Amino acid sequence: MCGHHGVDTPCQDLTREALEAQERRYVAERYPDAQPPGANGPGADGADAADGTDAARSAGPGAGAGAVKGAEAGGGWTRAPAPVPPPAGLSRRRVLTVAGFGGGALLAGGASVLGLAACSGDDRAGAGGPTPRATVTSFPPASTVVLTGTAASRGQYLYLPFDVGPGVNRVQVAMAKADPTAKLGIGLFDHRGPAYGSPGFRGIYGDERSSFFVAADSASQSFLPGPIEPGRWTVIVPVFAVPAPTQVMVTVTLSGGPAPARAFAPGATVGMVLNKPGWYRGDLHCHTPESSDAWNQRTAHTPAAWANVCRELGLDFAAMTDHNVVSQNLFLARDAGSDVLLMPGEEMTNWSFGHATVSGIDVGDWLDFRQTPEGMPLPENGARIDRFLATARDMGAYVAAAHPSFPGLKWQFGAEMERPAGRPVGYELWTGSYGPDDEQSVQAWDGMLRKGWRVCANGGSDLHGVESGAKQGFKAGTPTTVVYADALETKAVIAALRAGRSFVTRRPDGAECYLTASRENQRAIVGGEVFGGAGDPVSVQVRVRRAGGMRATVITQAGTLSTTQVTSDDQTIEATVPIPPAGGYVRVEVRGSGHTYEGMPLAAEGDMECLTNPIWLTVGNPPANLRPTTAPPPDRPGPRRTSTS
Numbered sequence: 001m002c003g004h005h006g007v008d009t010p011c012q013d014l015t016r017e018a019l020e021a022q023e024r025r026y027v028a029e030r031y032p033d034a035q036p037p038g039a040n041g042p043g044a045d046g047a048d049a050a051d052g053t054d055a056a057r058s059a060g061p062g063a064g065a066g067a068v069k070g071a072e073a074g075g076g077w078t079r080a081p082a083p084v085p086p087p088a089g090l091s092r093r094r095v096l097t098v099a100g101f102g103g104g105a106l107l108a109g110g111a112s113v114l115g116l117a118a119c120s121g122d123d124r125a126g127a128g129g130p131t132p133r134a135t136v137t138s139f140p141p142a143s144t145v146v147l148t149g150t151a152a153s154r155g156q157y158l159y160l161p162f163d164v165g166p167g168v169n170r171v172q173v174a175m176a177k178a179d180p181t182a183k184l185g186i187g188l189f190d191h192r193g194p195a196y197g198s199p200g201f202r203g204i205y206g207d208e209r210s211s212f213f214v215a216a217d218s219a220s221q222s223f224l225p226g227p228i229e230p231g232r233w234t235v236i237v238p239v240f241a242v243p244a245p246t247q248v249m250v251t252v253t254l255s256g257g258p259a260p261a262r263a264f265a266p267g268a269t270v271g272m273v274l275n276k277p278g279w280y281r282g283d284l285h286c287h288t289p290e291s292s293d294a295w296n297q298r299t300a301h302t303p304a305a306w307a308n309v310c311r312e313l314g315l316d317f318a319a320m321t322d323h324n325v326v327s328q329n330l331f332l333a334r335d336a337g338s339d340v341l342l343m344p345g346e347e348m349t350n351w352s353f354g355h356a357t358v359s360g361i362d363v364g365d366w367l368d369f370r371q372t373p374e375g376m377p378l379p380e381n382g383a384r385i386d387r388f389l390a391t392a393r394d395m396g397a398y399v400a401a402a403h404p405s406f407p408g409l410k411w412q413f414g415a416e417m418e419r420p421a422g423r424p425v426g427y428e429l430w431t432g433s434y435g436p437d438d439e440q441s442v443q444a445w446d447g448m449l450r451k452g453w454r455v456c457a458n459g460g461s462d463l464h465g466v467e468s469g470a471k472q473g474f475k476a477g478t479p480t481t482v483v484y485a486d487a488l489e490t491k492a493v494i495a496a497l498r499a500g501r502s503f504v505t506r507r508p509d510g511a512e513c514y515l516t517a518s519r520e521n522q523r524a525i526v527g528g529e530v531f532g533g534a535g536d537p538v539s540v541q542v543r544v545r546r547a548g549g550m551r552a553t554v555i556t557q558a559g560t561l562s563t564t565q566v567t568s569d570d571q572t573i574e575a576t577v578p579i580p581p582a583g584g585y586v587r588v589e590v591r592g593s594g595h596t597y598e599g600m601p602l603a604a605e606g607d608m609e610c611l612t613n614p615i616w617l618t619v620g621n622p623p624a625n626l627r628p629t630t631a632p633p634p635d636r637p638g639p640r641r642t643s644t645s
């Protein structure tokens, strides 16, 4: 996310017109069947305020003054409130109880009795309310609710509920904050509620964006289209940083309109790309503009652009791991074409306690981010990390703690990792160009292996903006995770990742390392296991390619076994490792001489070129069903796409 490895491009404030035009383009391209916003009935404000950061620059002094105390104090709001229909009187106002945090929300009486149901359910058409229009229109006019709360502390989630009545087809949300330096996100749960893991999650932004809409047949970037069902909906405001408690004002505009001609349905996911076993290369940490911070960098790859990048670089697959949102997964088959595997994913981004990439979920699956580490109070609608991990596993996904040692974004569920249920199956020990935090992650991971924890290593580029990323050594496929999978297809790639049948290399055409171990009739590849008596010798073979001039180190639970200067681009190193009495492992690192970031001569990355997952060495008899495993290296080195085979 913004700030990782220092990537932090200042937000360039687009004009309201530019934002609107961008939103219109986005919706037209992505949801071509959607009805134009104008079809939403009289009074609908359509896309006008979507991203319209300041729909009410022109709002008159009365526009909110009666609705929200403090708004009229003026000057403090970074974004002027959207126009609010004048409240019809105190009897039309409802003070809602904001769950937790002691905030309060005001419901301003709207012009519509259809579009807005009073939360308390009583006298909503009561005395003092506006007289319904004499002319009966088919659809209710837009109505507006203003919700307020107080953002008080980092890690807090504000919940601002509002009620949606029948006939609403579009929900438009815009946030303003009293303190411009407060860092806040904003997201939405529909009538299914904001409980942990709710299927009613519709999307969320970090602090880069503050205005969006969802409709039955389309939605803003990062949000999910779908039915607008009546009931209690909830705006969520995650608080990233506030210098002092500050007021938040959220304007919700509900518009009616005809039901969409066609119900929204997501596209297909990518099916079988290549039905044959092989070593496949991929990037497991890819952001698209559906992540608000990547959007903010202006040059992030869309899923379709990621597919093109895969073609150019020789990558076979890429996981779409956007921050807490899943809108990037809606049309992956269309985006990928026939020859690239784009895997649906998400980056669970707990703004205070760590991130985890999730690869291989289904379209429509979403993973919650509201976890707190053990020893801390559980927030409302929160859960422990075990629940997140179990949910992801049940979805068939591969989960890896992301950039787990990066300052400010560390994985802080370390106590939980002592228990298998609190341990992600994967560990992204190499994120972007290899830096000091990655070196720390490799050491931490080696410590886990020594304890017998079967945590699988992987890498990922974490590329956000292409231009800003390039200055810091961020590139697609840097690093690349190479898996041995039964097929180029999501389930097969996930199975390979979960089994640790992989190595990580600095770039798509980087050094390759094929590790095998054998004893008697057992033969295992990386991620596998060899059994025998304590002290029994295991033959280890390491074939390294494209590593001339580098050093290959064989590492076991006891430390470095051997280091070999590699003198050719296709060399095999042999070693014998006894099975340790308490069990152990063998793995390989290939290191070179370090590299300099292009354009940043003073910043050097570490010398890691390639590292493998371990092969486990276990005292005991092999299971009866254990079969020798082989995984022949490709005929030619380098990406499959550039080879002739």
Ligand SMILES: [Zn+2]
Pocket: 001, 004, 347, 349, 355, 402, 403, 409
């Ligand atoms: Zn992250």
Ligand SMILES: [Zn+2]
Pocket: 001, 285, 287, 347, 402, 462
């Ligand atoms: Zn990321």
